[in-house]
Amino acid sequence: MTVYQCEDSMESVFTAVYRAYEEKRPPEEVSLSMTDEPMLFAEFIPVEPDRERTRKVVSTLWRNFGEDDYLKICMALAAPDPEKGQAVYRTIVHGLRDKCRQGHLFDDLKDDYVRKTFELARGVLREYDHQRGFLRFKEVELIQDCRNVAEDPGGELWGEFSLCADAGASREAGARSVLYARIGPKNHLLTFLMPHFADRFPGENFIIYDESRKIIGIHPAEGREEEKGETSGTGKGEGIRKEQCERKGGSFRGSSGDAAGEQKPMTWYLASCGDGFTALDGLRSSGRELAYQELFTYFCLKIAIRERRNLELQRNMLPLRFREYMTEFQKNMKQ
Amino acid sequence: MGALTVGQGMTLMEKLGILADAAKYDVACTSSGVDRRGNGHSSGNCVACGICHSFSADGRCISLLKILLTNECIYDCKYCINRCSNDVPRAAFTPDEICTLTMEFYRRNYIEGLFLSSGIVQSPTFTMELICRTLWLLRSRYRFNGYIHVKAIPGADPELIRQTGFLADRMSVNLELPTAEGLKSLAPNKHRRNILTPMRQIQNGIHANRNELALYRSAPRFVSGGQSTQMIIGATGESDYQILEVAQSLYRKFELKRVFYSAFVRVNEDRALPALPGGPPLLREHRLYQADWLLRFYGFQAEELLSESRPFFNVLLDPKEDWAVRHLEFFPVEINRASYEQLLRVPGVGVKSAKRIVAARRNGNLNFEQLKKLGVVMKRALYFITCGGRMMYRTKLEEDYIVRNLTCERNRIQFGSEGMTYRQMSLFDDGRFQRQVTPQEKLQVAVGQI
Numbered sequence: 213m214t215v216y217q218c219e220d221s222m223e224s225v226f227t228a229v230y231r232a233y234e235e236k237r238p239p240e241e242v243s244l245s246m247t248d249e250p251m252l253f254a255e256f257i258p259v260e261p262d263r264e265r266t267r268k269v270v271s272t273l274w275r276n277f278g279e280d281d282y283l284k285i286c287m288a289l290a291a292p293d294p295e296k297g298q299a300v301y302r303t304i305v306h307g308l309r310d311k312c313r314q315g316h317l318f319d320d321l322k323d324d325y326v327r328k329t330f331e332l333a334r335g336v337l338r339e340y341d342h343q344r345g346f347l348r349f350k351e352v353e354l355i356q357d358c359r360n361v362a363e364d365p366g367g368e369l370w371g372e373f374s375l376c377a378d379a380g381a382s383r384e385a386g387a388r389s390v391l392y393a394r395i396g397p398k399n400h401l402l403t404f405l406m407p408h409f410a411d412r413f414p415g416e417n418f419i420i421y422d423e424s425r426k427i428i429g430i431h432p433a434e435g436r437e438e439e440k441g442e443t444s445g446t447g448k449g450e451g452i453r454k455e456q457c458e459r460k461g462g463s464f465r466g467s468s469g470d471a472a473g474e475q476k477p478m479t480w481y482l483a484s485c486g487d488g489f490t491a492l493d494g495l496r497s498s499g500r501e502l503a504y505q506e507l508f509t510y511f512c513l514k515i516a517i518r519e520r521r522n523l524e525l526q527r528n529m530l531p532l533r534f535r536e537y538m539t540e541f542q543k544n545m546k547q
Numbered sequence: 548m549g550a551l552t553v554g555q556g557m558t559l560m561e562k563l564g565i566l567a568d569a570a571k572y573d574v575a576c577t578s579s580g581v582d583r584r585g586n587g588h589s590s591g592n593c594v595a596c597g598i599c600h601s602f603s604a605d606g607r608c609i610s611l612l613k614i615l616l617t618n619e620c621i622y623d624c625k626y627c628i629n630r631c632s633n634d635v636p637r638a639a640f641t642p643d644e645i646c647t648l649t650m651e652f653y654r655r656n657y658i659e660g661l662f663l664s665s666g667i668v669q670s671p672t673f674t675m676e677l678i679c680r681t682l683w684l685l686r687s688r689y690r691f692n693g694y695i696h697v698k699a700i701p702g703a704d705p706e707l708i709r710q711t712g713f714l715a716d717r718m719s720v721n722l723e724l725p726t727a728e729g730l731k732s733l734a735p736n737k738h739r740r741n742i743l744t745p746m747r748q749i750q751n752g753i754h755a756n757r758n759e760l761a762l763y764r765s766a767p768r769f770v771s772g773g774q775s776t777q778m779i780i781g782a783t784g785e786s787d788y789q790i791l792e793v794a795q796s797l798y799r800k801f802e803l804k805r806v807f808y809s810a811f812v813r814v815n816e817d818r819a820l821p822a823l824p825g826g827p828p829l830l831r832e833h834r835l836y837q838a839d840w841l842l843r844f845y846g847f848q849a850e851e852l853l854s855e856s857r858p859f860f861n862v863l864l865d866p867k868e869d870w871a872v873r874h875l876e877f878f879p880v881e882i883n884r885a886s887y888e889q890l891l892r893v894p895g896v897g898v899k900s901a902k903r904i905v906a907a908r909r910n911g912n913l914n915f916e917q918l919k920k921l922g923v924v925m926k927r928a929l930y931f932i933t934c935g936g937r938m939m940y941r942t943k944l945e946e947d948y949i950v951r952n953l954t955c956e957r958n959r960i961q962f963g964s965e966g967m968t969y970r971q972m973s974l975f976d977d978g979r980f981q982r983q984v985t986p987q988e989k990l991q992v993a994v995g996q997i
Binding site for chain 2: 520
């Protein structure tokens, strides 16, 4: 038995898949582990994520199984399950061996691994659908002293945003502000949420902070490519490590760009931040923000039909764990 | 063109309160089947499956900023809170207020788009023009690219409806009541012909637009999300059968995307309205939606589900179970052989699980365990299916037996209290007997100690 030890990332799993094929090991003898759990009589091989190998695996998956099934595999890998690596590996093996046509990778749900991957992907997709709707932005002020708050490690980040706020101000009358959202999903959704919102709000500066993973997604408003090119390379803040996410973004929705080069590159970044990350704590809502929060809360109250009141149904459709982050369910609001 | 003068001195908050309150009985959904990617400069895109952004205390989804332009109305429909004879606070939004609200809510991800309806001010044409102007402002000046659902006002100038259609994703004309007689008794100002005319116009517009789009890819899209309508359930004496027949003909003849059913809520005191001591007929609405799904996705016909002699849905069984127990000649269905259409008719098997079954059985026979994992609801399906020629348990293919088993766990007391019991009576079958029976007590009964 050979055990490839991967980190919890798509790149790492795909590299391990590549190596398992490269070393021509029989699939039944291979296991992908994401934990340090020891196994008797097994050869352990730690896997270093490798960009080139990942790219090759991605293009193979895309070519053989089509975009939808490839996305499903990506989604399965966003789940917090420690066995997802193994499930995905065996799903890929199953698909390649049976020569599944595009869009038919998940046909054989009798297979335990295929079903496992399918179920993981479905769970992630479900939460993604929820989160896409339940995420709430609030407009925050970019104030000068925010950058000085306790020499925060995100200082550089704010520098970038104040730049784009300036650019926005000069472009249009009325300064553009920054939208900020806090989420705490079970799965690693940020890589899926960012393209959705980047497509939806091309003209907005927004950041989404994933509390449970300490990751921020950053989207600067369109129209300032020059500055972005400069800042994305540096990333010298202590708590913040900028990942090269044009690639990440590209490998999901955009990466048909491999074949059709005309697609615009994704314009968002992911940054992982350390434990002492406090840059987002001192955010102050902009002046009109509170007014709109109140308006929406009032709207939600008014739109309910008293005669049909059904809190259980509401709870089924909108689980309580999302409400902590939602404007209309905050305690200080009138509801 | 004069502006509206109602509710001038009100704050935005007060107006929103009044006009959201007035719009809440309209039903809408963003799952229009339209995927529209962002265009890179203006705000907004559309997602085919729709996105629910919140859920209100009645459990209905909040996906659109659902408001009326104004609740001022010249009509006097008896069921409507905004009828002209009611003394309710009146308000009106200015187009700019609607646009600002929509944009600000949208960029905070509160909503998926705008749902705009209106009371009739001055005349239908005047109202339609106000709506059209608002949408134009929102699309061009505020550069909103998200979802817009708008009401077409019956009796308005067709040209205005056409113009509006190019700005909106979905249009709807409310049928309100399924029959012309119902409409006559409750909505004296509305006429069935007036309602169906714009519906037909939009349908023709969509057809013409489809041809244009085939020729010129970038031609403007006309009502890309199709049209929908809404019927009030329980305000007049129509049967479920009549309602379903109407819905079916709307789907066939007018190619509607959705027919919404809205349980009647008695908001006005009026002699012509039914009293509903048990609250709005929610179960009836639910059954109609279930049947609606059977019509659209499961290949059922209205005549199969109901008939003149059985004009109402079963309270205890859903329409598909009800159909299945009355047509046991089609069952049991062999999962590994049956066609997709046959599978769809099995209670407990939905569109998704039927597709999965068809895909999965290519690689070998399925068994019950796997079927459960594919998402089939076994507690409903097990009476109607075989896997490899075997039923899951020893069950009888009898109507009474199946009905008893399908209903007993759900609603024991209610089932027994109607006096139609199919079970062997036991000592604990008293409706007043609320407590759970302990195993010890059962033992005592068995050995005759109680």
